[in-house]
Amino acid sequence: MITIITNKILGKDSTSSKRADGRASDELRPFKIEAGVLERADGSAYLELGGNKVMVAVYGPRELHIRRLMQPDRAVLRCRYNMAPFSVDDRKRPGPDRRSVEISKITSEALMPAVFLEKFPRSTIDVFIEVLEAEGGTRCAGITAASVALADAGVPMRDLVVACAAGKSEGEVVLDLSEAEDKDGEADVPVAIMPRTGEVTLLQSDGNLTPEEFEKTLNLAIEGCMKLSEAQKEAIIKRYGD
Amino acid sequence: MIFIEDKQMVIPGDVLADKEYQSGRGTFKEDDKICSSLVGLVAIRDKKISVIPLQSKYIPKRGDVVIGEITDIRFSMWNLNINSPYSGILPASDVFGKEKRDLNKAFNVGDVLFLRVVDVDEVKKVKLGLKGRGLGKFRDGILIYITPTKVPRLIGKKGSMINMIKDETKCEVVVGQNGVVWVKGDPSMERVAEKVINMIEEQAHTSGLTDRVRNMLFELLGKEIPEKEEKPEETQEATDEEEENGEDLIQ
Numbered sequence: 001m002i003t004i005i006t007n008k009i010l011g012k013d014s015t016s017s018k019r020a021d022g023r024a025s026d027e028l029r030p031f032k033i034e035a036g037v038l039e040r041a042d043g044s045a046y047l048e049l050g051g052n053k054v055m056v057a058v059y060g061p062r063e064l065h066i067r068r069l070m071q072p073d074r075a076v077l078r079c080r081y082n083m084a085p086f087s088v089d090d091r092k093r094p095g096p097d098r099r100s101v102e103i104s105k106i107t108s109e110a111l112m113p114a115v116f117l118e119k120f121p122r123s124t125i126d127v128f129i130e131v132l133e134a135e136g137g138t139r140c141a142g143i144t145a146a147s148v149a150l151a152d153a154g155v156p157m158r159d160l161v162v163a164c165a166a167g168k169s170e171g172e173v174v175l176d177l178s179e180a181e182d183k184d185g186e187a188d189v190p191v192a193i194m195p196r197t198g199e200v201t202l203l204q205s206d207g208n209l210t211p212e213e214f215e216k217t218l219n220l221a222i223e224g225c226m227k228l229s230e231a232q233k234e235a236i237i238k239r240y241g242d
Numbered sequence: 243m244i245f246i247e248d249k250q251m252v253i254p255g256d257v258l259a260d261k262e263y264q265s266g267r268g269t270f271k272e273d274d275k276i277c278s279s280l281v282g283l284v285a286i287r288d289k290k291i292s293v294i295p296l297q298s299k300y301i302p303k304r305g306d307v308v309i310g311e312i313t314d315i316r317f318s319m320w321n322l323n324i325n326s327p328y329s330g331i332l333p334a335s336d337v338f339g340k341e342k343r344d345l346n347k348a349f350n351v352g353d354v355l356f357l358r359v360v361d362v363d364e365v366k367k368v369k370l371g372l373k374g375r376g377l378g379k380f381r382d383g384i385l386i387y388i389t390p391t392k393v394p395r396l397i398g399k400k401g402s403m404i405n406m407i408k409d410e411t412k413c414e415v416v417v418g419q420n421g422v423v424w425v426k427g428d429p430s431m432e433r434v435a436e437k438v439i440n441m442i443e444e445q446a447h448t449s450g451l452t453d454r455v456r457n458m459l460f461e462l463l464g465k466e467i468p469e470k471e472e473k474p475e476e477t478q479e480a481t482d483e484e485e486e487n488g489e490d491l492i493q
Contacts, residue, residue, distance in 0.1 A: 043297070061299055062325040072365060075327075114254075116279060118272075120301075123327035126413055151254050154297030154389075156279040158270065159255035196255045196277070236253050236281055240296060240447060 018170060019181070025174045028164070028224055033145065033235035035152045043153025045235065046113035047145035050178060051135025054142055055097040056149040075120040079108035081142055083131040103139045104129075110143050110163065110192040110202035116156040125155060132229035137165045140190050143202065148232050152239060160232050161201055163192035166217045168209060175215045175224045189214070191221040195229040200223070248286045251447075252278040258291050266292030282476045283447055296447055300326040300390040300420035306359045307377070309385070309418035310370065312352060315345050322355065322370060325387060325420045330368040332357065337372060354424065356416060383414070383426030386439050390421035392446040396439060397416045403442070403452055410459045411435045434462045 019025070029050030038044035041057035048054075064068065064070050068171075069078075081103040085094045115125065129142040129150070140163035147161040167177045169185035182188050187207030193200050209217060246252060261274040268280045269291055278284075282295040301310070302324065310322035310330055322330040324461040332355070337348050349355065356378060360371040372378060388396065396417060397404045408415050413435050414428030425435045438459055445451055 040301075063327055063329055120299075120327055151281050152297065154280060154295050154299065156268070157254040158272070158277070158279065160253065194255070196257070197272075233253055237251060240251065240281075 017019070018172065019174060022209060023174075023176075025172055026220060026223065028176045028227055029178065031228065031231060033148055035148050035232050035235045035239040041149075041153075043149045043151070043155070045148035045152060046143045047141050047148070049137065049141045049144075049176075051133060052131070052138055052141045053133040054133060054138065054145050055130045056142065056145040057128045057130075058146070058149040058153040058155070059128075059154070060126065061120040061123040062126070064122060064124040069124070070122050071117075073121050073182060074117040075115075075123045075125055077108050077112050077115060077117060077125050077127065079104045079111070079127040079129065079146070081107055081129045081131070081139070084140070087131045089136045103142070104205070106202055107139065107143055107146060111146060111150065111161055113199065113201050114147065114157045114159050114161045114194055116149065116158070119156055119235060125150070125153075134179070136177055136182045137190070139163070140165050140192070143192050144232065145226055148235055151236050159194035159196045160229065161192055161194055162225045162229045162232060163190060164221050164228055166221035166224065168207065168213060168217065173213055173220060175220045187189040187213075187217070189217045189221060191218060192227065193222060193225050195226055244286075244291075246284050248284060250284050251282070252293060253281050254279055258284065258293075262289070264290040267289045268293030268295055295389075295391050297389055298391045300365070302328055302330070302359050302362045302420075304359055306419040307356065307374075308359060308368065308370075308415065308420040309354060309356055309380075309422035309424055310420075311354050311385075312349055315349075315351060318345075320345065322357070324357075324368065324370075325390075325418075325422050326368075326370055327397055328366045328368050330357070330359070330370045330394055332370045332372070336360075336370075349379060352386065354383075356418065356424070357378060380416075380424050380426070383424050384432050384436065386419055386423040386425060386436050388421045388423060388439065388443040389446075390419065392443050393417055393419055393421060395446040395451070396423070396442050398452060403455060406452070406456060406459065407435055407438055410463060411438075434459070437462060 031049040034046045034095045035178050037046045038057050043058040061075050069076055081100050083092055127146050131138045143163035165177055166175045167185055167188040169181040177188055187209045189205045192202035246258050256262050256278045258276045263276055265271045265276045269276050270279050272311040276291055278293045280293050282293040285292050285294055308324050310324040312320050314321035318334045320332040324330045334345055357370040358374050361369040409432040411427050411434050416424045425432050462476045
């Protein structure tokens with residue numbers, strides 16, 4: 001027998017949600033963050049958000065040998081976002097593509113305002129984000145995990161950057177879009193913030209939104225960021241026990 | 243107003259106190275608030291708040307004694323890896339004086355040296371020197387890498403921790419301020435020392451470490467654990483004002 005999943009079966013308030021996975025419009029997918037998962041990296045983190053599995057390694061500050069990249073007054077923050085070939089349903093051709101080059105760039109720009117780069121002139125901090133499984137919202141998952149890994153590496157920072165997406169799917173403004181909602185939805189707005197001050201370090205918007213909807217989406221994304229931020233803090237504290 | 247206690251663990255972005263306190267190492271000021279910039283333990287001294295990091299990289303400072311490994315030989319200097327974001331240079335003149343000789347004959351790539359940081363300039367060029375008591379080349383032995391901020395913990399109050407390891411394992415142990423530890427002795431004893439040092443690194447932020455290290459040493463050496471002493475010496479963080487003196491550590 002085919003059971004049609006309704007909100008009643010999931011025990012959710014049937015009026016609050018039309019979403020495929022039964023979430024409320026302001027509900028995140030289940031998540032988990034762990035710090036210090038890699039032995040040989042200076043800092044590392046592992047994050048699961050719904051069907052996303054992301055692993056981040058941080059190396060540095062370390063010596064930079066490429067002279068043309070070197071900055072005389074600060075460190076450079078290099079990010080590499082990479083999706084494993086097996087991370088999506090259809091095998092992804094390995095190696096960097098237009099999308100991952102863009103995400104690498106915006107990740108480093110989202111993290112840079114938080115890091116005290118000026119403390120380590122002429123050096124580099126390398127962040128490697130590996131997406132092991134993808135299900136929508138990997139750039140945000142990558143940024144959230146990367147700042148945990150940076151903190152784990154002992155890199156001095158102003159705050160832990162946290163990222164979360166919101167958007168519009170089936171006419172409704174929703175938090176943390178899943179892959180299906182992203183593909184068939186009307187808009188996707190990934191946002192990264194520094195939660196203490198509320199500064200926005202990343203804001204992208206893909207799709208169509210009215211100004212009112214945009215404002216609502218942005219506020220919803222920031223709300224999601226705040227929830228994830230708590231988990232980030234817990235993950236770092238848990239790394240060192242008690 | 244202060245929002246945290248002494249020795250509490252904090253993470254980057256945590257607000258520690260407001261403007262009546264001074265901002266020390268590992269903290270920064272923002273809008274009259276003092277915030278932590280690191281994952282570490284808070285240390286409050288008078289009105290000064292600092293954060294002692296649990297993980298860090300060595301930033302060279304003039305006067306430090308460090309252990310470095312030669313990575314390259316250039317025309318008139320050696321390049322050394324000093325376990326830091328910045329590599330060090332040892333000028334040939336420091337070893338030979340005025341006289342010109344073949345650099346290969348003195349030190350080769352892979353040699354491990356005990357050096358003093360002579361100068362660090364504004365672009366972080368690190369000049370090293372070999373002038374001083376006990377400085378020079380190490381023969382044999384093993385290297386252990388720890389986080390530089392945990393060096394004071396490894397040494398302990400007036401060298402209590404390090405001397406215990408030396409006495410029990412009969413090894414020579416030299417600690418560089420860059421977090422490199424050189425151990426030489428009987429190969430099996432070197433292994434014991436390595437295990438103990440790694441344990442100290444892992445548990446550096448906990449208290450009562452000296453007792454646990456002693457127990458671990460005795461266990462690894464198969465000795466009887468003596469009756470618990472009257473006073474648990476140094477149960478608090480030794481990370482406090484431990485000024486380690488490199489020269490004292492050379493045998």
